[in-house]
Amino acid sequence: MSELKVQIKNLYKIFGKNPKKVLPQVKTGLGKPELLDQTGHVLGINNVSLDIPAKQIQVVMGLSGSGKSTLIRHINRLIEPTDGQILIDGEDVLTMSDRQLRDVRRKKTSMVFQKFGLLPHRKVMENVGYGLEVQGVKDDEIAQKAQHWIDRVGLTGYENHYPGQLSGGMQQRVGLARALATDAEILLMDEAFSALDPLIRYDMQSILLELQDELHKTIIFITHDLDEALRLGDKIAILRDGAMIQEGTAPQIVLTPADDYIADFTKDINRGKVIRLRAIAEAGTPYDGANIPAGTLLNDALQPLAQAPNQTLGVTEPDGRYLGTVSLTKVIGALAG
Amino acid sequence: MEFFEEFPSLGRKTLSGMKQAVDETFKGFSRAYGEQLENFFDPLLRFLIWFEKLLEATPWPIILLVVGGLAWLGSRSWKITIGSVLAFVAIGILDMWEDTMATLAIISVATMLCIAIGIPLGILMSRSDRAQGIITPILDVMQTIPSFVYLIPVVMLLGIGKVPGLLAVCIYAIPPIVRLTNLGIRLVDKDVLEAADAFGTSPWQKLWGVQVPLALPNIFAGINQTIMMALSMVVIASMIGVKGLGVPVLRAISNQYLALGLMNGLAIVALAIIFDRVSQTYGKRLQAYRNGGK
Numbered sequence: 001m002s003e004l005k006v007q008i009k010n011l012y013k014i015f016g017k018n019p020k021k022v023l024p025q026v027k028t029g030l031g032k033p034e035l036l037d038q039t040g041h042v043l044g045i046n047n048v049s050l051d052i053p054a055k056q057i058q059v060v061m062g063l064s065g066s067g068k069s070t071l072i073r074h075i076n077r078l079i080e081p082t083d084g085q086i087l088i089d090g091e092d093v094l095t096m097s098d099r100q101l102r103d104v105r106r107k108k109t110s111m112v113f114q115k116f117g118l119l120p121h122r123k124v125m126e127n128v129g130y131g132l133e134v135q136g137v138k139d140d141e142i143a144q145k146a147q148h149w150i151d152r153v154g155l156t157g158y159e160n161h162y163p164g165q166l167s168g169g170m171q172q173r174v175g176l177a178r179a180l181a182t183d184a185e186i187l188l189m190d191e192a193f194s195a196l197d198p199l200i201r202y203d204m205q206s207i208l209l210e211l212q213d214e215l216h217k218t219i220i221f222i223t224h225d226l227d228e229a230l231r232l233g234d235k236i237a238i239l240r241d242g243a244m245i246q247e248g249t250a251p252q253i254v255l256t257p258a259d260d261y262i263a264d265f266t267k268d269i270n271r272g273k274v275i276r277l278r279a280i281a282e283a284g285t286p287y288d289g290a291n292i293p294a295g296t297l298l299n300d301a302l303q304p305l306a307q308a309p310n311q312t313l314g315v316t317e318p319d320g321r322y323l324g325t326v327s328l329t330k331v332i333g334a335l336a337g
Numbered sequence: 338m339e340f341f342e343e344f345p346s347l348g349r350k351t352l353s354g355m356k357q358a359v360d361e362t363f364k365g366f367s368r369a370y371g372e373q374l375e376n377f378f379d380p381l382l383r384f385l386i387w388f389e390k391l392l393e394a395t396p397w398p399i400i401l402l403v404v405g406g407l408a409w410l411g412s413r414s415w416k417i418t419i420g421s422v423l424a425f426v427a428i429g430i431l432d433m434w435e436d437t438m439a440t441l442a443i444i445s446v447a448t449m450l451c452i453a454i455g456i457p458l459g460i461l462m463s464r465s466d467r468a469q470g471i472i473t474p475i476l477d478v479m480q481t482i483p484s485f486v487y488l489i490p491v492v493m494l495l496g497i498g499k500v501p502g503l504l505a506v507c508i509y510a511i512p513p514i515v516r517l518t519n520l521g522i523r524l525v526d527k528d529v530l531e532a533a534d535a536f537g538t539s540p541w542q543k544l545w546g547v548q549v550p551l552a553l554p555n556i557f558a559g560i561n562q563t564i565m566m567a568l569s570m571v572v573i574a575s576m577i578g579v580k581g582l583g584v585p586v587l588r589a590i591s592n593q594y595l596a597l598g599l600m601n602g603l604a605i606v607a608l609a610i611i612f613d614r615v616s617q618t619y620g621k622r623l624q625a626y627r628n629g630g631k
């Protein structure tokens with residue numbers, strides 16, 4: 001993994017009257033339900049550490065109330081932590097003055113919200129240009145950039161509509177364009193697509209992936225939907241009751257869930273669409289037959305394997321490295337879980 | 338048993354002593370500072386007089402044009418525009434033109450004053466719970482205390498005339514605009530504010546670019562009510578020397594002139610309806626984006 005863009009270190013957030021006072025109890029292991037029972041405080045984030053590499057999509061997943069929104073709002077400090085550190089490009093966000101923090105929010109991060117958060121009194125054009133306007137960019141430059149991003153998200157022709165005149169999916173395109181217009185390197189997306197119905201949601205995911213192929217942003221994407229997490233995430237972190245209980249790539253999470261909670265999440269997933277041969281190749285055995293790329297999804301490997309001699313193929317990385325062999329039986333075993 | 342029959346009040350002597358003490362202190366204060374206060378309000382007085390003269394000196398066809406034009410700009414409705422012009426024509430035919438101009442002048446100046454003071458106050462209240470805690474009860478008192486009661490100190494301080502009249506009108510009419518500005522800003526959607534924050538909006542940018550624009554419909558409702566309340570003070574204000582439609586009404590009361598009272602009363606009502614319809618439709622147009630219109 002390359003350079004780290006965002007680092008979260010031992011983050012705690014406790015909601016309530018006197019968070020500092022109950023922090024030691026939390027640090028010594030008091031859980032969320034017990035904390036609420038004994039002190040009336042709500043444990044939002046419980047000792048979360050996460051390194052987020054540049055130019056990748058980091059998904060954070062968890063059920064409702066697990067602390068996802070709270071976590072992502074710490075990155076641009078919309079929420080003050082009770083304890084811990086947040087670094088963006090190695091700089092501590094928590095020691096920044098108001099002015100420095102505004103600068104980070106203007107230039108380095110931008111955000112897409114579950115409920116869109118559009119300014120209802122401004123037209124699409126003015127919404128998309130909002131971040132630039134706040135920075136004091138000149139009008140004609142704003143207009144030109146806003147138009148560019150409106151075109152990119154497929155809203156050409158709607159420049160002069162108000163958000164209230166658009167469907168949910170279109171509103172979120174405005175939200176996405178607004179976030180992209182500032183050229184910030186870090187994109188924070190809090191359940192950005194959760195309010196949309198499944199087809200529109202799939203479309204939006206596709207738009208995001210397409211844009212990401214070209215823009216290489218560092219994206220932190222919150223979702224409670226495993227399909228979405230697996231489709232988008234280069235890395236996935238799972239939260240429960242404010243604590244991070246597993247972190248890894250999609251196949252790691254599907255193949256080796258850290259506990260029953262995650263296993264429950266993953267049991268209904270179509271593994272063939274998530275796991276690639278790389279994850280199940282049997283190392284060691286040299287093989288002189290045909291090879292298949294390590295990035296092939298299990299589903300896509302069935303056909304070639306069935307036709308191969310002995311129903312076995314060698315697995316190679318794109319750089320030519322040889323990983324080992326897979327057999328049809330092995331793949332079927334992995335599919336069955 | 339006697340003790341329970343009549344409330345054990347302070348003796349008449351103690352009481353009258355207390356009242357006298359209060360009166361004397363206040364009179365002393367007004368002797369000492371009355372003139373300074375008058376000087377302080379002098380620019381206001383001049384502006385009011387200038388505006389009144391302007392309205393009176395302007396030929397009536399031009400006033401009719403301006404009334405029609407403003408009504409059209411505000412409401413974009415032919416009905417309201419024509420109605421407003423007709424009302425003014427009727428007022429002119431029934432020989433109430435001059436009094437109406439005087440009333441228009443004081444109502445306009447009072448409304449401007451209320452806006453100039455009320456909106457900043459409302460903004461202050463919306464930004465600080467402490468300010469809200471202090472100002473709210475004061476507004477409550479201003480709205481409920483009978484206007485005759487605060488006329489007394491106002492008259493003691495400034496005598497009889499236009500400025501005390503203007504102040505009396507403002508004291509009575511300012512609470513709604515303060516309250517609704519505060520309320521409007523506090524009701525702005527938290528999600529929208531959070532989004533603004535996330536893009537690095539400064540507090541000043543947020544106030545003028547997000548909070549005030551989104552509070553405008555409420556602020557407008559406040560301005561509307563302020564105008565209505567100012568109009569309802571016209572008669573009382575005329576008791577302390579304000580010219581306008583209130584004067585003939587007072588005369589009608591003391592002489593039992595039913596027709597005169599009714600006519601001038603209806604003229605006030607006509608003004609109220611015009612102001613109300615125009616400012617309400619304008620307020621509605623301001624929030625057209627809410628129902629998806631243009």
Ligand SMILES: Nc1ncnc2c1ncn2[C@@H]1O[C@H](COP(=O)(O)OP(=O)(O)OP(=O)(O)O)[C@@H](O)[C@H]1O
Nearest residue numbers: 015042043044063064065066067068069070071224
């Ligand atoms: N301002 C607050 N005051 C008190 N408790 C809060 C506050 N904000 C969040 N919480 C609590 O912190 C916990 C985490 O909330 P959070 O909104 O981060 O969850 P989430 O994972 O985003 O859930 P969802 O999927 O429903 O959006 C919840 O138990 C919530 O009740």
Ligand SMILES: [Mg+2]
Nearest residue numbers: 068069070191
């Ligand atoms: Mg949330």
